[in-house]
Structures are given as structure tokens and as C-alpha cells.
Amino acid sequence: MGAGSTVDRGANRVRIDLTNTLPTPYQFGRVFISTQTSSNMHLPRNPPQIDLILSDERESRAVLSEGIKEYAKDFNRRYLHWSEVRRRDTGPFDPDAVWARMKLARMDSSIALVFGNTHYHYSISDRIMKMLHEFDMRASVGLFPDTIDPHRKVYYSVSSLMEESIASSQMEGAVTTTKNAKEMLRKNIRPKDKSERMIVNNYKAMRFIKDHTEQPLTPELIRDIHRIVTEGTLDEGCMGVFRDNDDVVVQDSLSGEVFHHPIPMDEVESAVQQLCDFINDEEEFLHPVIKGIVLHYAIAYIHPFEDGNGRVARTLFYWYELKSGYWLMEYLALSRYIKDHKGRYEESYVFGETDGNDMTYFILYNLRALMDSVDKFEDYLKRKIEEERSMKVKLSDYGLNDRQVRIITSLMAGGTTTVRSIQNQYQVSLNTARADVRLMxxxxxxxxxxxxxxxKVYSWSGKKI
Structure with a gap:
């Protein structure tokens, strides 16, 4: 691994090799330091142990009293973490006692998982069930009008996969604008630096998983995805290879506060295999969205690679949802929401880890991200359909097909195009793209x-229409 290179941001972290990147007193050799670069987050206070609370007779009576029930019910409905509960108004009751009552209720509905030697758990609340139902309804009804043609769907799919690839890379520190990154992907321009290489790699990975939804999850598939997302940004000996060291902590770069110690390297193989077995097991039903979020969380927690764990985790979530029949995922740029709400993303992960690896916080965050992504795509689709309908009327005398109308509409808003970018964006043959350019x-x-x-580069001619 090259000194000073950005290494990873999992669900809540960026790992960097600090050799030659900080003043001499802060060089740590092979120790990889994780940073919280955007949210100024602090490690939340660990929740009190409920067994100690219940061992106190007076506190125990308060925990089991009828008066405390409504506080616990309200806080659990919102699934608050202890760091939030301790700041809330708990009336005549000690916050510790309210927390204990909350935890007792959560334990009744908690589902346990074990990957390697690490225990995880989650709860499916009424709130989560409602969000899952809404997502299922919107996914089954469909977002597209019956009149929309298949070629336009392909265009929207490619555009969304580009958005996802760009946002996921920007979360990892890729420095480029979304506009410039899309131009690069559309025109198939060779990446000129690490940031652009990360974006191209992510886009290749998203295309790769669409062609591999029929196979089960295996360590080999996970390694293949990792190899794609790190190509040209990581030493070859580390690409697609589980880490062989424990020289990593998840730590704030300024305060030194440690957020997470990944599992020991000698547990990675077994933990990943058990995670694969869990994902592939279809005997006991678990909603595919929940299962995909568990996969996302666990990969980031296990931290199997030297670099790229966050990108692999998010790509695997998409893979599993597509595998489970959620075609809608092709049109959602989930990482765009995560990038815009990165502090909450990190917080949901740390809340879970400090509460005994309770993944419910992370599940709720990701469900909100999903619903917001659906809203954003619906708004975008309505706007584009109306825009293209209006433009089609204006261009009716030119004999253009729908794809050519979309090309002109896009160029009138600025930017340029090439034959290759039309081929890539609209997934047509090179000859078809050439014919488009020739006619226009x-x-x-x-x-x-x-x-x-x-x-050759082409632009809107400025012709009056």
C-alpha cells in the first residue's frame, strides 16, 4: 500500500496510512488510523448495564412500575440511543431506569446473529414494518408510466448507476464534481487520477453485480467485487485479498478518540463464510431489505480488506436487493443520500456498536435513505418526462426518435457529447450512436x-426551434 493513500471508509470510517502524511510525531508505521472527517462526532457514552440497575431494589421497582411504561414506549418508538435518552425529560424517573425498561422491551423482540465470534442483534418494530410495507408497495406498483419505452428505462438506469458510483466514491474522499465525473463515465474517458479511478471502478462494480445476481454470496464473489473497486488504487497483493494484519483502529484524526477495533484477522475467514451462509439461507424468511442492510453492516464491521470495505458493503447491498427482485434499486442512488447525511450514517453505526451491536439503528437509517431515494427519483422522473414531452413537441419537425430528443434536451442544458458517450449512456451499438450523431x-x-x-466532440448548435 502506498504511503499517504486513502484506505477506507466503512459504514463510519476512513482508514488512511499516515506514513508521510502527518508531522513526524504522528507517524505510526503500519498502524492505520481511521478518521471522522465530516461530522465532528464523538463516541457516545456507553449505555448503563441493566443487570446492575435491576439489582438495586428501588430502581427495579421503578423499572417495573406502570408509570415508566409510556416513557419507554415513546422512546422505543423512535428507537433512541442511550446518549439521547439521558438528555430527555423522563419526569420523576431516573433515565437509567427508563433505559432499563426500554431494553427489557427490546430484548423481547430482539433477534440474535453471530458471525465469527461477534454477536449482533436487531429488532423489527412497527415503525420498521410500516417502512418496509411502503417500500414494497412503491416497488411493486412501479414508478414508470405505461407509455414509457424500454430504451428510456435503460437511460435512467445507467444514469442512476453513475450517480451511485460517483456519490459512493465521493464519500471515500474522491475529489471531483458530479458533473465532471458523469462526463468522464459517459465519454469513457480514461481516469487521470485516483479520485477518477475510484469512480470508474465503482461504476464497473455496479455493472458487474447486475450480471451476477443468479449466484449465491460467496467469499469469492466478495473478493471479486473488492478487486474491481480497488483496481489501480491499491497494491496488487491487497486486491481481492482479506487483510493479514490487525494494524488498524477506527479513530478520530484530531482527538484520537477510537470508535472501532475491527475483528482479529484470524477470524475474518470464518466470519465472512458464516455471513455468506446466513445470506444464502432461505429456510427462514427475513425481509430482503433487512437482510441486505445486515449484510452492509456486517461487512463494514468485519472489515475484511485493507481498503474499500465501505464501497464493497454498499455494492453488496445493491447486489442482494437486485438478486431479491427489487429492480427498483437500479434507479436509486442511495449513496447520494448517505453522502448528504453522512453524520447520521456514521452515528447510526456507532450507536449500534456501543449498544451491543444493535443493528436496528442502522436499519432505520437505511430505510429512511431508501424512501428518500425513491422520492428523489420520482421527482426527477416526473420532471424529465415533462421536459422531454415539451421538447418532443418543439422538435417534431426534425424526425427525431425519443433517444435523439433526450440527447438534444440534455445538450441544450449545457455540456458536450461524443459518439462513445451516446453509446455508453443509452446502451446502444456504436453504429446506432454514429447514426444518431449523423442525423442530428x-x-x-x-x-x-x-x-x-x-x-469528435459535439454541442448543441444553438439553432432556433
Whole structure:
């Protein structure tokens, strides 16, 4: 691994090799330090142990009293962490006692999991059931009007996969604008630095998983995805290889506060295999969205690789949802929501870890992210359909098909295109893309404005329509 390179941000972290990146007093050799770079988050206070609370006779009576019930019920409905409960108004009751009553209720509905030597658990609350139901309803009804053609669906799918790839990379520290990154992917431009390579790799990984939804989850598939997302950004000996050291902590770069110690390297193989067995097991039903979120959480917690754990975890979530029949995921850029609410993303993970690996906090966060992503795509779809309908009327005299109308509409908003970018964006053959350009040029809607590496670049001609 190269010194000073960004290494990883799992569900709540970025790991970097600090050699040659900090002043001499802070060089730690092979120890990889994780940082919280965007949220100024502090490790929440560990919850009190309920067995100690219940061992006190007076506190025990308060915990089991009828008066405390409503506080516990209200806080559990919102699934508050202890760090939030201790700041709330708990009336005549000690916050410790309210927490104990909350935990007793949670334990009644808690489901336990074990991967390797690490125990996890989660609860399926009424709130979670409601969100799952709403997501299922929206996924089954469909977002597209019956009149929309298959080619337009392909366009929206490719565009969303690009958005997801870009946002996921930006979370890891990729420094580029979304607009420039999309131009690179559309035109198939060779990445010129690590940030752009990360984005291209993520996009390749998203395309890869669409073609591998029929196979079960295996350590080999996880390694394959890792190899794709780290190509050209990591030493070859580390690509697709589980880590062989424990030289890592998840730590705030400024305060030194440690958030997480990944599992020991000698437990990684067994933990990953048990996670795969759990995901592949279809004897006991677990809602696919919950199962996918568990996969996301566990990969980030196990931290099997030197780099790329967060990207692998998010890609695997998409893979499992597509495998489970949620075609809607092709059109959702979940990482865009996570990037915009990164502090909450990190917080939900740390809340879980400090509460005995309770994944419920992380489940709730991801369900909110899913619903927001559906809302965003619906708004985008309505806007684009209306925009294209209006433009189709204006361009009706030029004999353009729907795809060509979309190309012109996009260019009128700025930017350029090439034959290759049309081929990549709309998933058509090279000959079809050439025919598009030729027709639009012949009717005076496109004009050649330059070249990029011997490739002709076209722009909107400015013709009055």
C-alpha cells in the first residue's frame, strides 16, 4: 500500500496510512488510523448495564412500575440511543431506569446473529414494518408510466448507476464534481487520477453485480467485487485479498478518540463464510431489505480488506436487493443520500456498536435513505418526462426518435457529447450512436466543437426551434 493513500471508509470510517502524511510525531508505521472527517462526532457514552440497575431494589421497582411504561414506549418508538435518552425529560424517573425498561422491551423482540465470534442483534418494530410495507408497495406498483419505452428505462438506469458510483466514491474522499465525473463515465474517458479511478471502478462494480445476481454470496464473489473497486488504487497483493494484519483502529484524526477495533484477522475467514451462509439461507424468511442492510453492516464491521470495505458493503447491498427482485434499486442512488447525511450514517453505526451491536439503528437509517431515494427519483422522473414531452413537441419537425430528443434536451442544458458517450449512456451499438450523431448534425441541431483524444466532440448548435 502506498504511503499517504486513502484506505477506507466503512459504514463510519476512513482508514488512511499516515506514513508521510502527518508531522513526524504522528507517524505510526503500519498502524492505520481511521478518521471522522465530516461530522465532528464523538463516541457516545456507553449505555448503563441493566443487570446492575435491576439489582438495586428501588430502581427495579421503578423499572417495573406502570408509570415508566409510556416513557419507554415513546422512546422505543423512535428507537433512541442511550446518549439521547439521558438528555430527555423522563419526569420523576431516573433515565437509567427508563433505559432499563426500554431494553427489557427490546430484548423481547430482539433477534440474535453471530458471525465469527461477534454477536449482533436487531429488532423489527412497527415503525420498521410500516417502512418496509411502503417500500414494497412503491416497488411493486412501479414508478414508470405505461407509455414509457424500454430504451428510456435503460437511460435512467445507467444514469442512476453513475450517480451511485460517483456519490459512493465521493464519500471515500474522491475529489471531483458530479458533473465532471458523469462526463468522464459517459465519454469513457480514461481516469487521470485516483479520485477518477475510484469512480470508474465503482461504476464497473455496479455493472458487474447486475450480471451476477443468479449466484449465491460467496467469499469469492466478495473478493471479486473488492478487486474491481480497488483496481489501480491499491497494491496488487491487497486486491481481492482479506487483510493479514490487525494494524488498524477506527479513530478520530484530531482527538484520537477510537470508535472501532475491527475483528482479529484470524477470524475474518470464518466470519465472512458464516455471513455468506446466513445470506444464502432461505429456510427462514427475513425481509430482503433487512437482510441486505445486515449484510452492509456486517461487512463494514468485519472489515475484511485493507481498503474499500465501505464501497464493497454498499455494492453488496445493491447486489442482494437486485438478486431479491427489487429492480427498483437500479434507479436509486442511495449513496447520494448517505453522502448528504453522512453524520447520521456514521452515528447510526456507532450507536449500534456501543449498544451491543444493535443493528436496528442502522436499519432505520437505511430505510429512511431508501424512501428518500425513491422520492428523489420520482421527482426527477416526473420532471424529465415533462421536459422531454415539451421538447418532443418543439422538435417534431426534425424526425427525431425519443433517444435523439433526450440527447438534444440534455445538450441544450449545457455540456458536450461524443459518439462513445451516446453509446455508453443509452446502451446502444456504436453504429446506432454514429447514426444518431449523423442525423442530428444533418438537421442542424448538433455542431462539432472540438476533439478529445482524436474523438469528435459535439454541442448543441444553438439553432432556433
Amino acid at each position: 448534425s444533418e438537421v442542424g441541431l448538433l455542431t462539432e466543437t472540438g476533439r478529445e483524444v482524436n474523438t
